[in-house]
Amino acid sequence: MTPQFSSQTLSNIEILKTRYPVEQSKSALLPILHMAQAEFGGYLSRESMDYVASLLNLQPIEVYEVATFYTMFHLKPTGKYVLEVCRTGPCALSGAEHIVDYLKQKLGVDLNQTTPDGLFTIKEVECLASCGSGPVLQVGECYVENLTDQRVDSMLAALKSGELSDNEPTPAHSILFRTCGDKQS
Amino acid sequence: MSRKILLENGDISGIDQFDIYRQHGGYQSVEKAIKTMTPLEVVDEVKKSGLRGRGGAGFSTGMKWSFLDRKSDKPRYLVCNADESEPGTFKDRYLMEKIPHRLIEGMIVSSYALGASRAYIYIRGELMWLAKRLENAIGEAKAHGLLGDNILGSDYSLDLVVHPGGGAYICGEESALLESLEGKRGYPRLKPPFPAISGLYGCPTVINNVESIAAVPWIVTHGGEEYSKIGIEKSSGTKLISASGHINRPGVYEIELGLPVEEFIYSDAYCGGIRNGRTLKAVVAGGSSVPILPAELILRTAAGIPRLMTYESLSDGGFQTGTMLGSGGFIVMDDTTCIVRNTWNFARFYHHESCGQCSPCREGTGWMEKVLHRIEHGHGTPKDIDLLVDIAKKIEGKTICALGDAAAWPIASAIRHFRHEFEYHIAHPDKITDPDHVYQPMGTK
Numbered sequence A: 001m002t003p004q005f006s007s008q009t010l011s012n013i014e015i016l017k018t019r020y021p022v023e024q025s026k027s028a029l030l031p032i033l034h035m036a037q038a039e040f041g042g043y044l045s046r047e048s049m050d051y052v053a054s055l056l057n058l059q060p061i062e063v064y065e066v067a068t069f070y071t072m073f074h075l076k077p078t079g080k081y082v083l084e085v086c087r088t089g090p091c092a093l094s095g096a097e098h099i100v101d102y103l104k105q106k107l108g109v110d111l112n113q114t115t116p117d118g119l120f121t122i123k124e125v126e127c128l129a130s131c132g133s134g135p136v137l138q139v140g141e142c143y144v145e146n147l148t149d150q151r152v153d154s155m156l157a158a159l160k161s162g163e164l165s166d167n168e169p170t171p172a173h174s175i176l177f178r179t180c181g182d183k184q185s
Numbered sequence B: 001m002s003r004k005i006l007l008e009n010g011d012i013s014g015i016d017q018f019d020i021y022r023q024h025g026g027y028q029s030v031e032k033a034i035k036t037m038t039p040l041e042v043v044d045e046v047k048k049s050g051l052r053g054r055g056g057a058g059f060s061t062g063m064k065w066s067f068l069d070r071k072s073d074k075p076r077y078l079v080c081n082a083d084e085s086e087p088g089t090f091k092d093r094y095l096m097e098k099i100p101h102r103l104i105e106g107m108i109v110s111s112y113a114l115g116a117s118r119a120y121i122y123i124r125g126e127l128m129w130l131a132k133r134l135e136n137a138i139g140e141a142k143a144h145g146l147l148g149d150n151i152l153g154s155d156y157s158l159d160l161v162v163h164p165g166g167g168a169y170i171c172g173e174e175s176a177l178l179e180s181l182e183g184k185r186g187y188p189r190l191k192p193p194f195p196a197i198s199g200l201y202g203c204p205t206v207i208n209n210v211e212s213i214a215a216v217p218w219i220v221t222h223g224g225e226e227y228s229k230i231g232i233e234k235s236s237g238t239k240l241i242s243a244s245g246h247i248n249r250p251g252v253y254e255i256e257l258g259l260p261v262e263e264f265i266y267s268d269a270y271c272g273g274i275r276n277g278r279t280l281k282a283v284v285a286g287g288s289s290v291p292i293l294p295a296e297l298i299l300r301t302a303a304g305i306p307r308l309m310t311y312e313s314l315s316d317g318g319f320q321t322g323t324m325l326g327s328g329g330f331i332v333m334d335d336t337t338c339i340v341r342n343t344w345n346f347a348r349f350y351h352h353e354s355c356g357q358c359s360p361c362r363e364g365t366g367w368m369e370k371v372l373h374r375i376e377h378g379h380g381t382p383k384d385i386d387l388l389v390d391i392a393k394k395i396e397g398k399t400i401c402a403l404g405d406a407a408a409w410p411i412a413s414a415i416r417h418f419r420h421e422f423e424y425h426i427a428h429p430d431k432i433t434d435p436d437h438v439y440q441p442m443g444t445k
């Protein structure tokens, strides 16, 4: 099935294009890929990428080569919540390796795997610019910092119960970025 | 306490909102510049200030601005580098989070100085929530006539756009950033031509770090000469230092350049000393890319002079016994830290982040990671140490961008200063995970 952005997103894309010179609409590609990932099930399928290419009058390959270069784009379906734990030096100094182990044990899955209930995928990522408050993980738009076992427990519980969403409230006038929390609706 | 320029009024509640920021002197520099100064006069003040780029390279901001091709009939662009992904660095994020309007104000004044009618803030995609806050701040500034058409009734207009990245360290490198902003892979460009001549969309472009741009409002309001009086000689002004690792008080500190390193580490106004009563083993002073130094060399130069937080003092002794101020990502390691493991971790980072264009970097980073992995996991051979030194040498200086150097330096310096630790790993593979021996895995407390 060909994906289709909501009319709201389509009009946002028109506004987005005005932010770059007329003949440079390709610049809008990264922001639109973020929108596509959020709106089309949390990952970029080939169909989604082809659709984005058609919106920007690009060859599909121009979209694939970009989508495969950047780590934020998932090319395969993921769990509802992708827990991206920073593994880089400063976080490792504060115990990131242990947090990854703890998550694996707690959720019973390995890195890049999804729990059977489809809720959680664990990934390792590089430095998130949160080194002073590590260990840290990103879930959607939310950073969960200063991780301890207890914090991981309460985060998982809160995500399950819906108490914690993986996005911050969107400022009222910001039309550009759909939040990851929207992707399930 | 150090004087605050970038974080001035940072403790006032609501300073992230336009009204409060404005009440506390915010956007004065825009009024001053647009109403009373020519663009070139603004450039002059920045030159006089001695401000040096805070993104890592420390290049004079005023000089960079004066290289901008003003004769070309193409549009000129200012691009703010908010990609902040150098491990150990989180100051731009802190500044944007705390006082978003400081960056917006800086972007307006700087764009005016450069004659740009459109400017971009390229922010790493992971910080999407922060991108939204910046958009919010831009909306506020626009509503008050400080952005958009005919700013403050003048004939100067500026369109300021926030652009999210997609997750790639290399996009912090300025020419990769431009490629990325053009909707492509973040492949660094060959230079020359430099962005000042041919940058974004082939037009004259200035790229500056968030912190550099955020210093401009103060410089314009108070004058470049006032700014140049702060700090020491060629290291003028204040700098945000991101402090992480085994310290009591990790966080972002604005320091006057010239503060003694020892005071920075041990004073309760800053890092507050080493955590859990341990002792200092090593510091990476300017983000993961700069050479690591053992405790004795970070506190004092090889000549025994106390080291200061300045570009010059930190690099005293060259790479033999010195390091760099870099981005100000100050990573502190205590005596439980395994240097081999940390080096392997960094090597993995550079391998993961190499864009793959240049063979020495693409292949070399992977090779170094592999060798370090085997040393750390008890399978190293005595030849491996020199092999690492050799690979590092063959990457350094042989790539399009500086990621190659950034990958080589941490490894070369770790071996230079902690060779015995690598040798120990190779000689005693059985003891590496022994919790009683000093080289415990990182993070074991």
Ligand SMILES: Cc1cc2nc3c(=O)[nH]c(=O)nc-3n(C[C@H](O)[C@H](O)[C@H](O)COP(=O)(O)O)c2cc1C
Pocket (backbone or CB within 6 Å): B052, B053, B054, B055, B056, B057, B058, B059, B061, B081, B082, B083, B084, B085, B086, B169, B170, B171, B172, B173, B174, B175, B207, B208, B209, B210, B212, B213, B401, B402, B403, B406
């Ligand atoms: C691999 C690599 C990564 C970089 N990452 C950043 C970054 O995240 N932020 C930044 O401001 N500069 C970064 N730089 C430096 C930029 O290329 C550029 O020098 C800087 O943005 C210029 O701004 P400044 O003069 O204000 O420091 C990086 C450089 C390299 C080689």
Ligand code: FES
Pocket (backbone or CB within 6 Å): A086, A087, A088, A089, A090, A091, A092, A126, A127, A128, A129, A130, A131, A132, A134, A136, B087, B088, B089
């Ligand atoms: S090292 Fe984890 S956020 Fe920087």
